[in-house]
Amino acid sequence: MIEIERTTPLSSVQDSGRFGALHYGVGTAGAMDPLALRLGNALLGNHPDDAVIEVPLFPFRVRFHRAGVFALSGGDGQATLNGRPVPPWWVARASAGEVLTLNASRFSARSYLHLPGGVDVPRVLGSRSTQLRGEFGGWQGRGLSAGDRLNACSPDYRGASDFGIPSPRLALQADSLLVPQIRVLPAAEYPLFTPESVQRFWRQQWRITPQSNRYGYRLEGDGLVAKEPIEMRSHGIIPGVIQVTHSGQPIIQMRDAQPSGGYPKLGTVIDADMWLLGQVPVGSQVRFVEVDLARAQEAQQVQQRWLDDLCYQIDRYRRSAG
Template sequence: MIRLLACGALATVQDRGRLGALRWGVGTAGAMDAPALAAGNLLVGNADEAAGIEVQVLPLEIRFEAAAAFAVTGADCTATLDGVLVLPWTAARARAGATLRLDRPAAFRAWGARSYLCVAGGIDVPMVLGSRATQLRGAIGGLEGRALRAGDALPVGRAAEGPPPGTGLVPPAIALPRAVDGVPALRVLPAAEYDRYTTDSLAAFWGEPWRITPQSDRYGFRLAGPTLVPLRPLELRSHGIVPGVIQVPHGGQPIIQMCDAQPSGGYPKIGTVIEADLWRLAQAPIGSRIRFVETGWDEALAARDALDGWLAAARRDLSCLSPRSAA
């Protein structure tokens, strides 16, 4: 068991997500940066479906009630175990009674917006519709369907042996960088209503940076930038949408659907951020800028294969270091 001693806003229990539940009108939820959670689980010997803690606002401070392996991945932060620095993206071990603190990074130009804490055995909250992921709207999953707070005690499942302490991974932000003019670049497939916008609007959509506004959260990222103008007014019936879909409300400022998005909506769709780049978007802080890069179906599949290849290589390398492999 681990106990939260201090907790910023909107820290939640998350796993891979509530896959397959959209047909019931239930959002996917799950980790916004799925590769970071997957890497953390690999570093502590967890199964792919194990749950960890997604941290959006620092600090987070926990006490280990029993000895456990752990790893911190995702956005840059300063992690200390009983005051001693802990390397990011690296397997570590805590004794019973040890205190882990995640705080604001010391670096001036820190990367990322969400950190992940994975503990050997996984956070063992009840399964709801096949997942432990928290969806705050509807109070589904996680710990009582809510954000975590100081004083909470989180049960931990049965741990398997993972890689030895000190084993680390190269983050995908380093292994698979992608930027335009120093701004994170997201590959986008044109969507159903793409051709119903003016030529100038489409040129601005691809050619100008977009700022992530404070009205952004796990449900959707609201952007500020050039006004996107349709050739004529668009009125659509509500229809199915998924994370990554870029909708354009009447004001002409796009909204990108994220993990907790509702499964249907009626705004026109100008594009869709490819699945392989959603983690990049998830790590873009409020107030930062992003760029869109037009891509095609084949390129989107190749990007997915590249990300899967990074995770497969990490799994293969770590398996060679596990105690069982050494035996």
């Protein structure tokens, strides 16, 4: 069992998300960094979809009320266990009474705390993810608070510990560590904007504003200009869709996005880059790179092969060292 000692209501229990319920008006929710979810679970030998604690604001502090193993993923900030450093992307063992503290990073927006077998919360509509707007799923349908106590599904785990992996950004995005480059597919209303403003969209760096959250990332830059006023009925949208407001400033729909909206769609972030976008800190800059469907599919296949191979290597090590 762990007890939350310091957090904000934006920390929550998440898994890969809630799918198949959009027609009920229920969004997907789920981890903002799905790559961290998968790799952190692999470090503990968990199922890829096991629930974790997502931490977007720091410091975050938990106390272990019984000895156990945990893993950290996602963030590259400093972590300590009773004052001892714990590397990022690492499996460690805590004794009863020890306190784990996670701190912020300049380069990553959120960290994940993994427990053996996942965080023990019930499934709602097929997922353990917290739906913050609907107030269901996760831990009592809300963000975490000081005093909350959560259990691991497999608290008696005795596998390997004190090992880890390099940050995936070193392997997948080494050429854009300072300014993340996010690949985008043009969407339905792309031709309705002037060529000059569209070119600015690709050339300039966009700032993630403080109004950004799990619902959407609001961008700040030289706005887009429509060829003529665009009036649209509300229609279905999904995470990754880039809509353009009347002011010309884009909004990227994120994991807690509502299932419908009426703003025109300029593009869609490809699936292979949603993890990277989810780790861009508020106030940071991003750039967008245009790709076609073939390149988007190739990027997803390359990433999946890399991910499957790394998870295989992790599993081999765990079995040999456990």
